[in-house]
Amino acid sequence: MDPYTHAPPPPPLPPRPATRRWWRRRPLVVAGAVLVPSVGIALLLHAGGPSARGPVRDDARPPEGTATGSPSTKPAKPAVKPSKPSGPPALVGKNLKEARGIASAAGFDVVSHDASDQDAEQWDTDNWKVCFQTSAGQRNGDRPALDLGVVRVEAPCPAADGEKPPWPTMPAVTGLTFARAVETLKPVGFRKVEPESAYSDVALPGVADPWKVCFQDPRPGGEVENPQFGTVYLKLAPPDAPCPERPYAELRP
Template sequence: MEEAKAAASAAGYSVVSHDASDRDDRQWDADGWTVCFQASAGRRDGGRPVLDLGVVRVGAPCPAVDGGKIPWPAMPAVTGMAFARAGQALAPVGFRKVVPESAYSDVALPGVADPWKVCFQDPEPGETVEDPQFGTAYLKLAPPDAPCPERPYATLRP
């Protein structure tokens, strides 16, 4: 938003801003926001024209309309996929981290778990992922030659 304010000011505009989402958050730091919409807001005291910027927090997608709900992504279903493929499927969501864990309490993950299959996932498939750039996806994996357990942290070899 800082660049947009500077460009508008250089073009002769005064600038105001508002949260473009339905949350009505206050902007205390211009660097933490991205411009989604702009509209003329008349003139300030008969002087410079005013440009009103509709903004969302950096990392958030723009709503379809000013004041609308932010269209956060839904968690894709990655159970049954190899860990490497699941990581690719989760990349567009924008998670800060994707953490592999063993689905079995008595089986350690190898150094490279790419061929291991995803048995359980958190967040659940279809769950809305708000602020994924700050979130973590946890995937519980089983070796490629073992079945998935009925529940996380079961024992493979009792």
């Protein structure tokens, strides 16, 4: 019997390793292809490379000595001390109340005194005006002060500080018409000019402009102090009648 008539069967092949299907691997490949470029671009932008921001220009660099830190690291500015006033403001002619405000805003204190011969107190600062201005040294530390010589707003300024104000003199208006007399008295600043008839038996007309002045009060030549509070009384005669010898005489006795 031939021993080689039936050959023994070949040995079995080793098992093949398990493999994944292609449709299961592709999503991973695609995700990796998308993820890798994105991460690379982000890293380039974060690193601030030339491809992300472009080349740095010389003129864009901060000048030397300039602080480049955050705002919190900047040095604090030194406190600026208020500067002293360069010179006093001109206050002559101004109302005392206004002058005080201007001087204070310019860095000056103010003291005041009556510039006339009356030595009155200035309680109502609205009713006084500045005639003289001098330095009064320094008060309240380094703050300079001004001494203001003032008079009542209706009074003229004296020629020198402490002298009597030059009040106007009463002009002579006798012999003038009433209309002309009123014009002559206007610059003095009287509060009122009151016409009266010089005759007791002649009534004054409604318009006495053409009548002539026979007597006046105050008398001419005297000093008129505070004329803004005073009244002038003028006694008149008709244009066709002479002036009487005394006021309130009868024209036709």
